[in-house]
Amino acid sequence: MQFDKPATTNPIDRLNVVGRPVPRVDGELKTTGNARYAYEWHDPQMDYAYGHPVGAAIAKGRVRSIDTEAAKKAPGVLAVVTTLDVGEREKGKYNTATVFGGDKIQHYHQAVAVVVARSFEEARAAGALVKVEYAPEDGAYDLEEAMDGAVKPDGSDKPDTAVGDFERAFADAPVTLDAVYRTPDQSHAMMEPHASIAAWKDDDLTIWTSSQMIDWWRSDLATTLGIDKERVHLMSPFIGGGFGGKLFLRADAVLAAFAAKAAGRPVKVALPRPLVANNTTHRPATVQRIRIGAERNGRITAIGHQSWSGDLPGGQPELAVNQTRLLYAGANRKTAMRLATLDLPEGNSMRAPGEAPGMMALEIAIDEMAEKLQMDPVEFRILNDTQVDPEKPERPFSHRNLIGCLRLGAERFGWQKRGAPATRREDGALIGVGVAAAFRNNLLMPSGARVRLDGDGMITVETDMTDIGTGSYTIIAQTVAEMMGVDIDRVTVRLGDSRFPVSSGSGGQFGGNSSTSGVYAACVKLRAAVAARLGFNTQDVVFDGGRVRSGDRAVPLSQAAGADGLIGEDTMTWGDLDKTHQQSTFGAHFVEVGVDIVTGETRIRRMLAVCAAGRILNPLTARSQVIGAMTMGAGAALSEELVVDTRRGFFVNHDLAGYEVPVHADIPHQDVIFMDETDPFSSPMKAKGVGELGLCGVAAAIANAIYNATGVRVRDYPITLDKLIGGLPEVA
Amino acid sequence: MDFTSTVSLKVNGQPYQLTLDNRTTLLDALREHLHLTGTKKGCDHGQCGACTVIADGRRINSCLSLALMHEGDEITTIEGLGQPENMHAMQSAFVRHDGFQCGYCTPGQICSSVAVLQEIATGIPSHVTEDLTGTIALTPEEVRERMSGNICRCGAYSNILDAIFEVAEGTP
Known part of the structure; x- marks a missing residue:
């Protein structure tokens, strides 16, 4: 099915199941320990061995030699496979850095060997006996130093945009801001480390792994191994978090495949936690310069955003300027991205790539600008709202209610009680409130599914879609139940298997809307098959209460299925509605903080997000997406930073003790409000993404609240106490 | 030289005798030898809590404990707290309040939640407890600190906090 016209009324609009706070259909499995993640597949017939990965001890250079003799003689060792043994491989389409193979080291902790033994303990011990000799080379590890040599990246990402005459309008504006903001490298730090089990049968590979994108992994694994994609069967039904870190093929899968071949038996490989941050990908640090010019009445006349980031050769820039092209009005605009070569681990997507760090900077700048104009930052944002793409005024937003989010949020939060900076104190803490807009584009991906109706009236849906905690199992079950007019407990959802139709996968907050749309398309086919079998007129056929009705005839679905059952399979593809209309999601974050007047330690006291993201398919799981994103934003604001060793070129704090993500004690009760809306331009579901929206802007709201509390403006994340303490007011 | 030893322990009420590599953690004994994979390995270094189990009534990080140190101990894992047909009140509350997403930290969170309520009830103080000898009030601050x-x-x-308080107050 091609979605090329705005949706009209369809069976989803009944909202008997969709739109309701249905508890997760996989909830019982997950809370009783019965959901099986990649490393946990256990077939009593299989004699599993354990692979322990060895990571490079240098950031750049070559491997001269690898001495595996001691490791091979160690107790229990079955095989050792080195990067020199497998030689240079064709790289997967989605990988920037080589995952495994060849003598070239591109980053610290790049996999150089895997040691296979009968037990985990033996493999780990033998791993320490592998002796690698390197020929190190000098590398560039410091973004601040490499910035001057940064270049305009390839044209595909529109590195430069300009409308009107920014420089002149900025020079002429009576009120201006010109400030530089910094965001650090960040790590996904999902709870389940990357893990795979590989088993060969002749030339066919079966692999259980932890992947957000089944088909991308399958293709790139086949490419890396040099085998036909059809020979790879890949499964990932449960994923212990991804956040972008499991979008692209990783070393665990490649090592497991080579190790299983060498050992002649199935091999389990998990990345040890201390290897994860440097072996895999991360969100790249940025330096961002923002310039805004406005009339005295608060109207923006000029807005400019430049961003510098770094990556390995062949990599990409962090798209930190993109929201600035769309979020606020202004006749004269300009953005630019520059990419420096850095020999750190591969920079790549992490939850809301582009907008997450971009909004961290832009939404402080907007707060600063409002202050210069002596305007309320909520009113300043509302005044500069736009209902059209500011670069192409003939192109409207499909639906945009940023103003509604800001107004409702301000009212619910008690925003009008906000005082001047550094004027409110309670029990030794400086109290402040902050606001920021939330903005993230709505992306659409082709997505397929197969739906089968059986003679017992049960319906099974199969798609290679993944559930990374987002709730895919549940919203897909809701979609099928709504389309086929059955109770949700009549629906079985099977995900994450390369034998199923290729779906959108999970990423870029495209998964929920895209994958349910694919399921919708498959259900339309199944409905037609049911109607055809019964000889019903497809125009007036109604699926409801487990029955299918046409005119005065009504037949139980089970009967329509017949003994052989019926199948509907289709893929949703997308026309040009995302070209004719800008599709984005919007929100407003409100935060209250208390900053200890003596230590400068920030504690978050209240958080509210108001989101406008089209139809909310399940308010329970959608709310969890948003509070989870708000939590990640709290980490981004206050604690998360991969610290770069600029001499040796690696992230120093590469575990969960050193890389500080928020814990229970850091997070207060969180409130989320969804605007009651639909977006018929986005899909037949009329939904949009919501999983990343909640992250975009929240860190800036916290930064702005800290400024309101203390009067100290920090433009360099994370906002740790050392950056505040010198500027705090007198204690008494 | 023999690097193995035999250990007897009771897991979820079931007695087991295991011959293990001496270096085997309780976590790996559960996951790799008993195939009780509900207990998760998130970091293997005591940093994340995903491996939390209850040993002789107290919660521990099973990754920081060798299996051989648990001779004669009674271990309760997430599987032992409840199964889909007879879920523990805390498991049901986590489902109702959506106290998880990917589910990987969830068994540890639930085991900790159950143990935390017990710790508070039996008067074991935490970093935020004001009166170290009196009755400990069940406050959000106490629970957040301990979790x-x-x-x-x-x-x-x-959401996890809401689930814990629902169980603590006995009001679903």
Whole structure:
């Protein structure tokens, strides 16, 4: 099915199941320990061995030699496979850095060997006996130093945009801001480390792994191994978090495949936690310069955003300027991205790539600008709202209610009680409130599914879609139940298997809307098959209460299925509605903080997000997406930073003790409000993404609240106490 | 030289005798030898809490404990707390409040939650307890402090707290 016209009324609009706070259909499995993640597949017939990965001890250079003799003689060792043994491989389409193979080291902790033994303990011990000799080379590890040599990246990402005459309008504006903001490298730090089990049968590979994108992994694994994609069967039904870190093929899968071949038996490989941050990908640090010019009445006349980031050769820039092209009005605009070569681990997507760090900077700048104009930052944002793409005024937003989010949020939060900076104190803490807009584009991906109706009236849906905690199992079950007019407990959802139709996968907050749309398309086919079998007129056929009705005839679905059952399979593809209309999601974050007047330690006291993201398919799981994103934003604001060793070129704090993500004690009760809306331009579901929206802007709201509390403006994340303490007011 | 030893322990009421590599953690004994994979390995270094189990009534990080140290101990894992047909009140509350997303930290969160309520009830103080000898009040601050060794990167903390309080107050 091609979605090329705005949706009209369809069976989803009944909202008997969709739109309701249905508890997760996989909830019982997950809370009783019965959901099986990649490393946990256990077939009593299989004699599993354990692979322990060895990571490079240098950031750049070559491997001269690898001495595996001691490791091979160690107790229990079955095989050792080195990067020199497998030689240079064709790289997967989605990988920037080589995952495994060849003598070239591109980053610290790049996999150089895997040691296979009968037990985990033996493999780990033998791993320490592998002796690698390197020929190190000098590398560039410091973004601040490499910035001057940064270049305009390839044209595909529109590195430069300009409308009107920014420089002149900025020079002429009576009120201006010109400030530089910094965001650090960040790590996904999902709870389940990357893990795979590989088993060969002749030339066919079966692999259980932890992947957000089944088909991308399958293709790139086949490419890396040099085998036909059809020979790879890949499964990932449960994923212990991804956040972008499991979008692209990783070393665990490649090592497991080579190790299983060498050992002649199935091999389990998990990345040890201390290897994860440097072996895999991360969100790249940025330096961002923002310039805004406005009339005295608060109207923006000029807005400019430049961003510098770094990556390995062949990599990409962090798209930190993109929201600035769309979020606020202004006749004269300009953005630019520059990419420096850095020999750190591969920079790549992490939850809301582009907008997450971009909004961290832009939404402080907007707060600063409002202050210069002596305007309320909520009113300043509302005044500069736009209902059209500011670069192409003939192109409207499909639906945009940023103003509604800001107004409702301000009212619910008690925003009008906000005082001047550094004027409110309670029990030794400086109290402040902050606001920021939330903005993230709505992306659409082709997505397929197969739906089968059986003679017992049960319906099974199969798609290679993944559930990374987002709730895919549940919203897909809701979609099928709504389309086929059955109770949700009549629906079985099977995900994450390369034998199923290729779906959108999970990423870029495209998964929920895209994958349910694919399921919708498959259900339309199944409905037609049911109607055809019964000889019903497809125009007036109604699926409801487990029955299918046409005119005065009504037949139980089970009967329509017949003994052989019926199948509907289709893929949703997308026309040009995302070209004719800008599709984005919007929100407003409100935060209250208390900053200890003596230590400068920030504690978050209240958080509210108001989101406008089209139809909310399940308010329970959608709310969890948003509070989870708000939590990640709290980490981004206050604690998360991969610290770069600029001499040796690696992230120093590469575990969960050193890389500080928020814990229970850091997070207060969180409130989320969804605007009651639909977006018929986005899909037949009329939904949009919501999983990343909640992250975009929240860190800036916290930064702005800290400024309101203390009067100290920090433009360099994370906002740790050392950056505040010198500027705090007198204690008494 | 023999690097193995035999250990007897009771897991979820079931007695087991295991011959293990001496270096085997309790976590790996559960996951790799008993195939009780409900207990998760998030970091293997005592940093994340995903491996939390209850040993002789106290919660521990099973990754920081060798299996051989548990001779004669009674271990309760997430599987032992309840199964889909007879779920523990805390498991049901987590489902109702959506106190998880990806589910990987969840068994540890639930085991910790159950143990935390017990710790508070039996008067074991925490870092934020004001009166070290009196009755400990069940406050959000107490619970959050005690749960802070269990990281949830999906960020379900606010919902987890609601689930814990529902169980503590006995009002679903």
